[in-house]
Amino acid sequence: xxxxxxxxxxxxxxxxxxxxxxxxxxxxxxxxxxxxxxxxxxxxxxxxxxxxxxxxxxxxxxxxxxxxxxxxxxxxxxxxxxxxxxxxxxxxxxxxxxxxxxxxxxxxxxxxxxxxxxxxxxxxxxxxxxxxxxxxxxxxxxxxxxxxxxxxxxxxxxxxxxxxxxxxxxxxxxxxxxxxxxxxxxxxxxxxxxxxxxxxxxxxxxxxxxxxxxxxxxxxxxxxxxxxxxxxxxxxxxxxxxxxxxxxxxxxxxxxxxxxxxxxxxxxxxxxxxxxxxxxxxxxxxxxxxxxxxxxxxxxxxxxxxxxxxxxx
Amino acid sequence: xxxxxxxxxxxxxxxxxxxxxxxxxxxxxxxxxxxxxxxxxxxxxxxxxxxxxxxxxxxxxxxxxxxxxxxxxxxxxxxxxxxxxxxxxxxxxxxxxxxxxxxxxxxxxxxxxxxxxxxxxxxxxxxxxxxxxxxxxxxxxxxxxxxxxxxxxxxxxxxxxxxxxxxxxxxxxxxxxxxxxxxxxxxxxxxxxxxxxxxxxxxxxxxxxxxxxxxxxxxxxxxxxxxxxxxxxxxxxxxxxxxxxxxxxxxxxxxxxxxxxxxxxxxxxxxxxxxxxxxxxxxxxxxxxxxxxxxxxxxxxxxxxxxxxxxxxxxxxxxxxxxxxxxxxxxxxxxxxxxxxxxxxxxxxxxxxxxxxxxxxxxxxxxxxxxxxxxxxxxxxxxxxxxxxxxxxxxxxxxxxxxxxxxxxxxxxxxxxxxxxxxxxxxxxxxxxxxxxxxxxxxxxxxxxxxxxxxxxxxxxxxxxxxxxxxxxxxxxxxxxxxxxxxxxxxxxxxxxxxxxxxxxxxxxxxxxxxxxxxxxxxxx
Numbered sequence: 001x002x003x004x005x006x007x008x009x010x011x012x013x014x015x016x017x018x019x020x021x022x023x024x025x026x027x028x029x030x031x032x033x034x035x036x037x038x039x040x041x042x043x044x045x046x047x048x049x050x051x052x053x054x055x056x057x058x059x060x061x062x063x064x065x066x067x068x069x070x071x072x073x074x075x076x077x078x079x080x081x082x083x084x085x086x087x088x089x090x091x092x093x094x095x096x097x098x099x100x101x102x103x104x105x106x107x108x109x110x111x112x113x114x115x116x117x118x119x120x121x122x123x124x125x126x127x128x129x130x131x132x133x134x135x136x137x138x139x140x141x142x143x144x145x146x147x148x149x150x151x152x153x154x155x156x157x158x159x160x161x162x163x164x165x166x167x168x169x170x171x172x173x174x175x176x177x178x179x180x181x182x183x184x185x186x187x188x189x190x191x192x193x194x195x196x197x198x199x200x201x202x203x204x205x206x207x208x209x210x211x212x213x214x215x216x217x218x219x220x221x222x223x224x225x226x227x228x229x230x231x232x233x234x235x236x237x238x239x240x241x242x243x244x245x246x247x248x249x250x251x252x253x254x255x256x257x258x259x260x261x262x263x264x265x266x267x268x269x270x271x272x273x274x275x276x277x278x279x280x281x282x283x284x285x286x287x288x289x290x291x292x293x294x295x296x297x298x299x300x301x302x303x304x305x306x307x308x309x310x311x312x313x
Numbered sequence: 314x315x316x317x318x319x320x321x322x323x324x325x326x327x328x329x330x331x332x333x334x335x336x337x338x339x340x341x342x343x344x345x346x347x348x349x350x351x352x353x354x355x356x357x358x359x360x361x362x363x364x365x366x367x368x369x370x371x372x373x374x375x376x377x378x379x380x381x382x383x384x385x386x387x388x389x390x391x392x393x394x395x396x397x398x399x400x401x402x403x404x405x406x407x408x409x410x411x412x413x414x415x416x417x418x419x420x421x422x423x424x425x426x427x428x429x430x431x432x433x434x435x436x437x438x439x440x441x442x443x444x445x446x447x448x449x450x451x452x453x454x455x456x457x458x459x460x461x462x463x464x465x466x467x468x469x470x471x472x473x474x475x476x477x478x479x480x481x482x483x484x485x486x487x488x489x490x491x492x493x494x495x496x497x498x499x500x501x502x503x504x505x506x507x508x509x510x511x512x513x514x515x516x517x518x519x520x521x522x523x524x525x526x527x528x529x530x531x532x533x534x535x536x537x538x539x540x541x542x543x544x545x546x547x548x549x550x551x552x553x554x555x556x557x558x559x560x561x562x563x564x565x566x567x568x569x570x571x572x573x574x575x576x577x578x579x580x581x582x583x584x585x586x587x588x589x590x591x592x593x594x595x596x597x598x599x600x601x602x603x604x605x606x607x608x609x610x611x612x613x614x615x616x617x618x619x620x621x622x623x624x625x626x627x628x629x630x631x632x633x634x635x636x637x638x639x640x641x642x643x644x645x646x647x648x649x650x651x652x653x654x655x656x657x658x659x660x661x662x663x664x665x666x667x668x669x670x671x672x673x674x675x676x677x678x679x680x681x682x683x684x685x686x687x688x689x690x691x692x693x694x695x696x697x698x699x700x701x702x703x704x705x706x707x708x709x710x711x712x713x714x715x716x717x718x719x720x721x722x723x724x725x726x727x728x729x730x731x732x733x734x735x736x737x738x739x740x741x742x743x744x745x746x747x748x749x750x751x752x753x754x755x756x757x758x759x760x761x762x763x764x765x766x767x768x769x770x771x772x773x774x775x776x777x778x779x780x781x782x783x784x785x786x787x788x789x790x791x792x793x794x795x796x797x798x799x800x801x802x803x804x805x806x807x808x809x810x811x812x813x814x815x816x817x818x819x820x821x822x823x824x825x826x827x828x829x830x831x832x833x834x835x836x837x838x
Binding site for chain 1: 486487488492493494495508595597598599600601602603604605609669672673675676818819820821822823
């Protein structure tokens with residue numbers, strides 16, 4: 001059991017501490033693409049530090065929902081971080097890592113976030129929540145199909161086992177099925193982290209916002225927790241994608257040397273992915289709200305193909 | 314001017330006005346009595362005229378009471394016809410049924426002067442919000458510019474009533490006046506079904522500055538600074554319009570060199586304003602990579618302005634009867650060589666926006682259509698009108714300065730959506746570059762200011778600002794401003810957005826708004 005505690009502490013702490021870095025890195029890549037200098041790579045840490053010191057202001061219309069949502073979100077993300085091994089795949093897997101439980105943990109966080117958007121009674125919060133729920137209703141089924149395809153391909157619903165399998169059988173890197181699924185997972189990553197073409201994380205235009213509108217009423221420490229949990233969520237999806245495509249470097253045994261190598265390897269892999277996300281965001285404009293399902297359909301298409309291949313091939 | 318005489322003779326037959334007089338700047342004033350007013354309005358409405366401004370003056374000429382001025386233009390005619398209606402009391406009838414754009418003017422006059430338009434369909438206050446005291450009319454001569462004692466509370470029944478839309482699934486989104494970004498204040502009341510906009514009402518005038526009152530009692534030289542502050546990126550247009558009015562009243566012939574330089578400034582202003590819009594449209598659809606070339610060019614333009622005039626917004630250079638200082642030849646030479654490179658880079662940026670990502674065009678096409686049949690009733694002007702198939706361009710319709718000799722061609726597009734406005738502005742930027750380079754090449758020598766005494770009188774002056782037609786009416790009495798009325802293009806164009814957004818979805822509103830580039834400050838003087 002001791003090893004499990006060590007894994008938990010390591011993985012969760014790593015996710016929490018490293019996640020803001022990649023938010024800033026994507027911003028930096030986008031800025032460079034526009035010919036600007038962009039913020040420092042540590043900008044999000046500064047922002048979080050600043051916000052954590054600030055007082056929290058609640059709307060007089062808000063209820064306990066507003067007060068618990070930031071803590072629910074950060075807690076859920078910390079628990080979810082157990083499901084996605086970033087630097088160490090523990091053996092045995094201790095019964096955690098069920099993909100369906102993972103997805104519905106994230107839904108729980110989203111549910112509270114949408115409620116808190118409605119809670120303050122402002123026009124934009126409600127608008128953001130309504131849009132987020134519309135998009136969630138569409139993407140949720142697709143996400144389930146995407147991960148079902150992954151489960152079909154790897155014959156397990158446990159994330160830890162999936163990654164272990166890919167890691168152990170070198171052939172899988174060349175398996176075209178996994179590349180198909182990666183495209184779908186990439187789209188899920190873009191949708192879940194509220195990025196262009198679904199949402200615009202940099203906008204100040206309240207009428208176009210989705211994710212930002214929901215947290216518009218959050219302030220101070222609570223806002224820091226909301227932003228931090230968003231960053232962790234992004235890192236977890238990035239972790240899934242990395243481990244499907246290129247798990248090599250991740251530690252399978254807890255030794256000092258392997259952990260350090262694994263951390264460095266993850267930082268390099270995640271940076272490459274963050275650059276890709278930044279370039280992807282820079283390459284297209286935000287889609288019309290009602291044209292979004294066509295993007296989701298691409299993810300659905302590749303997943304269904306995967307399932308067909310796995311079942312009939 | 315013979316042309317004007319001819320027009321007067323035609324008019325005296327059609328409009329039952331006596332003593333039609335010629336103004337100083339291609340306008341005719343037709344004094345009209347109360348009984349004949351309705352007939353004159355019907356005639357003008359039948360003649361397909363467009364109401365370009367409606368304003369009030371107290372103690373104008375011999376009339377101690379209120380005089381209403383209704384200014385009309387008609388396509389194909391350079392002259393502006395102004396019906397001059399002396400009121401016997403503070404009551405008048407509304408013409409908003411025939412000329413819908415009159416509605417805001419009448420509400421403005423009601424707030425400013427207390428003139429009641431008893432049969433108007435909209436009698437709500439306009440620029441004075443609820444908390445201003447009752448019977449408070451700041452444009453009256455008896456009112457002294459001092460601190461206003463606001464009402465401490467407003468009863469629910471006195472609150473501003475928005476147009477209500479009811480029905481199953483209809484809900485209202487109030488937006489502003491405080492926004493999430495750093496922009497000016499405006500309140501937008503959307504009635505929405507799902508995401509589709511069913512009705513929109515804009516409410517402006519949150520930062521009334523009292524510019525028209527401030528101008529009263531100032532000398533023309535002092536007042537030009539006030540004209541410059543009406544709206545930041547229409548600085549030159551408004552300063553030129555004001556100065557032009559002063560020059561026409563006093564019959565001062567501004568040196569040609571000054572007009573060449575003024576034309577350069579006016580077109581530079583159009584370029585940087587359009588660049589800002591084009592960047593804004595692309596940034597609003599979250600494609601900053603496509604927007605940054607426009608931002609970069611805009612910043613370079615500001616630096617050119619600064620190098621030329623010492624001000625990024627070209628403030629403090631235009632003055633009545635000329636310019637405050639001359640521009641050296643080498644500075645003009647630098648500008649000309651900069652613009653040579655500019656055109657190529659600008660076209661490259663357009664190409665990037667148009668072709669690099671299909672998603673850009675998808676967002677811009679068919680979004681926010683301004684219908685052509687709205688242009689005349691609402692008097693929409695500028696790029697917004699020209700992108701919807703209108704041929705209006707004040708530089709050609711009512712040429713001022715040396716615009717009449719430039720041989721400008723009218724640019725217009727038909728569809729009226731956001732991409733049309735984007736493309737039209739692109740074409741106008743390239744036109745402006747050509748005009749500036751031509752001006753620099755043909756720059757005459759000589760002085761840039763003409764000494765001359767400033768006479769008393771009144772004149773209208775219209776200028777094509779980047780956003781459209783700016784109308785200034787100036788009345789000088791005893792060497793100082795007695796009444797200064799400004800109507801920028803945005804005052805009319807704001808009302809067009811209420812129609813342009815219908816049937817679009819809420820997340821497309823900021824894009825439509827940006828593409829129309831409406832000035833809050835230019836509306837709320």
